[in-house]
Amino acid sequence: MATVTASYFVSHIHGGAASVDSKSNLAQIGLRTQTVTHNGLRSVNKVDMLQLKSNVKAAAKKSRSMVKKTEKEGAPAKIVCGSGMNLVFISAEVGPWSKTGGLGDVLGGLPPAMAANGHRAMTVSPRYDQYRDAWDTSVVVEIQVGDRVEKVRFFHCYKRGVDRVFVDHPVFLEKVWGKTKSKIYGPTAGTDYQDNQLRFSLLCQAALLAPLVLNLNSSKYFSGPYGEDVIFIANDWHTALLPCYLKTMYQSRGIYMHAKVAFCIHNIAYQGRFAFSDFDLLNLPDEYKSSFDFVDGYAKPVKGRKINWMKAGILESDRVVTVSPYYAQELVSGVEKGVELDNIIRKTGITGIVNGMDTQEWNPATDKYIDCNYDITTVMDAKPLLKEALQAAVGLPVDRSIPVIGFIGRLEEQKGSDILVAAVSKFIGRNVQIIILGTGKKSFEQQIEQLEVSYPDKARGVAKFNVPLAHMITAGADFMLVPSRFEPCGLIQLHAMRYGTIPICASTGGLVDTVKEGYTGFHMGDFNVECATVDPADVLKIAAAVNRALAVYGTLALKEMIKNCMSQDLSWKGPAKNWELLLLSLGVAGSEPGIEGEEIAPLAKENVATP
Ligand SMILES: Nc1ncnc2c1ncn2[C@@H]1O[C@H](COP(=O)(O)OP(=O)(O)O[C@H]2O[C@H](CO)[C@@H](O)[C@H](O)[C@H]2O)[C@@H](O)[C@H]1O
Numbered sequence: 214m215a216t217v218t219a220s221y222f223v224s225h226i227h228g229g230a231a232s233v234d235s236k237s238n239l240a241q242i243g244l245r246t247q248t249v250t251h252n253g254l255r256s257v258n259k260v261d262m263l264q265l266k267s268n269v270k271a272a273a274k275k276s277r278s279m280v281k282k283t284e285k286e287g288a289p290a291k292i293v294c295g296s297g298m299n300l301v302f303i304s305a306e307v308g309p310w311s312k313t314g315g316l317g318d319v320l321g322g323l324p325p326a327m328a329a330n331g332h333r334a335m336t337v338s339p340r341y342d343q344y345r346d347a348w349d350t351s352v353v354v355e356i357q358v359g360d361r362v363e364k365v366r367f368f369h370c371y372k373r374g375v376d377r378v379f380v381d382h383p384v385f386l387e388k389v390w391g392k393t394k395s396k397i398y399g400p401t402a403g404t405d406y407q408d409n410q411l412r413f414s415l416l417c418q419a420a421l422l423a424p425l426v427l428n429l430n431s432s433k434y435f436s437g438p439y440g441e442d443v444i445f446i447a448n449d450w451h452t453a454l455l456p457c458y459l460k461t462m463y464q465s466r467g468i469y470m471h472a473k474v475a476f477c478i479h480n481i482a483y484q485g486r487f488a489f490s491d492f493d494l495l496n497l498p499d500e501y502k503s504s505f506d507f508v509d510g511y512a513k514p515v516k517g518r519k520i521n522w523m524k525a526g527i528l529e530s531d532r533v534v535t536v537s538p539y540y541a542q543e544l545v546s547g548v549e550k551g552v553e554l555d556n557i558i559r560k561t562g563i564t565g566i567v568n569g570m571d572t573q574e575w576n577p578a579t580d581k582y583i584d585c586n587y588d589i590t591t592v593m594d595a596k597p598l599l600k601e602a603l604q605a606a607v608g609l610p611v612d613r614s615i616p617v618i619g620f621i622g623r624l625e626e627q628k629g630s631d632i633l634v635a636a637v638s639k640f641i642g643r644n645v646q647i648i649i650l651g652t653g654k655k656s657f658e659q660q661i662e663q664l665e666v667s668y669p670d671k672a673r674g675v676a677k678f679n680v681p682l683a684h685m686i687t688a689g690a691d692f693m694l695v696p697s698r699f700e701p702c703g704l705i706q707l708h709a710m711r712y713g714t715i716p717i718c719a720s721t722g723g724l725v726d727t728v729k730e731g732y733t734g735f736h737m738g739d740f741n742v743e744c745a746t747v748d749p750a751d752v753l754k755i756a757a758a759v760n761r762a763l764a765v766y767g768t769l770a771l772k773e774m775i776k777n778c779m780s781q782d783l784s785w786k787g788p789a790k791n792w793e794l795l796l797l798s799l800g801v802a803g804s805e806p807g808i809e810g811e812e813i814a815p816l817a818k819e820n821v822a823t824p
């Protein structure tokens with residue numbers, strides 16, 4: 214087994230990066246031409262490691278003291294001045310730069326909300342495309358991945374108060390060349406890249422380097438490297454190696470001694486299960502094998518004993534979080550909903566914090582994808598017009614008196630599009646139209662496309678990833694169906710409610726926490742989580758709930774529900790406060806509660822440029 218754990222160095226600095234003053238600042242922390250290597254690759258250079266440690270500390274201290282001086286010079290009291298925590302979010306998706314679904318949305322929205330609360334926030338994600346707004350920092354590091362040493366560059370931009378860091382390497386850019394859809398994880402939905410473990414090992418290692426080697430001077434309140442006193446927020450299985458590498462590569466050498474890791478589960482269905490022998494690819498000491506060790510009854514990707522990345526992420530992190538309180542309960546309820554990690558999560562404990570939504574991208578008053586903008590006072594006039602525009606756009610008969618039901622989501626078993634397709638015949642005879650938008654499994658895409666062949670005047674199935682159409686459906690439909698077998702949080706119902714579109718949802722996960730029966734939506738009860746078959750009882754649940762919803766269409770009761778939906782605050786503001794409390798409880802050195810800043814907050818609220 215490889216004993217080499219990691220190698221990195223800042224090899225070459227060209228200068229001239231837009232938002233990172235690399236040349237002078239790296240010199241300031243002593244990283245300009247410094248080579249820092251760990252055992253194996255080159256000789257261990259402990260002096261350099263210690264130097265790195267003290268230089269980063271000094272630079273971080275300096276940035277905070279500069280800030281304090283500004284405060285003394287009479288800046289308004291409510292300004293964020295070096296208060297708060299240093300937060301480093303790591304994820305395979307960060308919207309709007311990369312997104313296959315809700316994971317990208319959360320990484321797009323939560324970090325700016327934390328910045329608006331006075332914290333310093335960075336995201337680290339792969340550079341899948343030539344993002345127009347992210348610049349080469351010229352900082353290059355070497356990382357040991359499997360048995361190879363790879364050169365990795367960091368790109369960067371500063372948006373809405375957040376340092377967006379992109380890890381540049383051909384395993385990301387050459388494979389994907391785009392922002393969305395399943396190419397992030399594999400060539401087609403359901404197929405993974407063979408080298409995903411190496412790709413995400415590289416991401417985790419790069420994320421551990423970013424706070425040390427990037428000297429970011431994007432904001433006048435925070436400058437210099439983030440330093441060692443950081444909290445890493447690792448998201449889903451792709452980032453599960455981060456807490457392991459933190460211990461084996463850094464803490465064992467006296468670096469990042471006070472850093473902590475919160476591991477957030479967005480979907481327990483994807484755990485990163487691989488052949489047990491693949492452990493050797495991960496560059497981790499043998500003593501970590503037990504954290505990954507996992508036996509299941511499935512033959513995929515190999516029969517029998519496996520490694521399970523998510524299991525290790527849960528066990529090796531300091532705190533486990535998920536995206537709604539009800540999903541947290543479901544995860545520990547048993548094998549079925551905890552997907553065989555329930556026993557592990559019962560040991561570690563888990564906290565559920567419901568997601569917020571991006572209220573800028575999803576704002577009916579400013580939405581650029583819809584013909585007519587509206588708010589709670591004009592919704593009843595605008596919606597019929599938007600419905601007609603939607604019907605025309607998808608080629609359905611244009612008639613504002615027909616109730617329209619929408620569905621948007623990844624076409625995987627989770628989302629229950631197969632159950633919905635089976636239920637359509639049970640209600641389509643009524644005065645109703647249905648529009649389904651989604652991509653994913655080929656067989657599910659064919660099912661939704663077949664609907665419009667069967668019901669040409671009543672149904673449309675669009676197998677595309679289409680953001681404008683997603684907005685048009687959210688605005689123009691009367692009801693949004695969310696028939697998920699399981700749903701950690703769900704953003705579709707949040708978007709729908711903000712647009713006055715009433716959710717009809719399965720009673721699972723975050724749908725339970727966010728939709729109130731008869732007040733902001735309709736609940737269908739929980740569905741069978743067995744994914745291989747469509748349970749006839751669930752088909753009937755959909756049909757019954759649709760009938761209930763259609764019964765209130767055009768009544769005052771529906772108008773009331775629309776107002777109830779639209780008057781809620783569904784933004785990241787509340788969730789970000791809950792995240793703050795949770796992260797503060799980790800007790801990282803220098804962490805303070807954030808203060809909503811007059812300068813950082815507007816930055817965090819400013820619109821994101823399209824990458
Ligand atoms: N064909 C298409 N065209 C355009 N846009 C499309 C689309 N298909 C999906 N989307 C968009 O993708 C997002 C889906 O987000 P969700 O949170 O509802 O589900 P997802 O399962 O991906 O996320 C997972 O992570 C999130 C975040 O934690 C949890 O809320 C969720 O329960 C969990 O399953 C929405 O922004 C939606 O508009």
Ligand SMILES: OC[C@H]1O[C@H](O[C@H]2[C@H](O)[C@@H](O)[C@@H](O[C@H]3[C@H](O)[C@@H](O)[C@@H](O)O[C@@H]3CO)O[C@@H]2CO)[C@H](O)[C@@H](O)[C@@H]1O
Pocket residue numbers: 306312313314315316317395398401402403404405449450479480483623
């Ligand atoms: O934001 C949407 C979701 O994105 C992530 O899910 C991806 C998952 O992590 C990947 O592993 C992959 O899943 C495939 C899986 O690996 C494969 O064996 C097969 O079962 O098909 C799966 C689907 O293609 O792609 C997922 C996205 O489609 C994130 O982990 C989730 O939390 C998000 O819901």
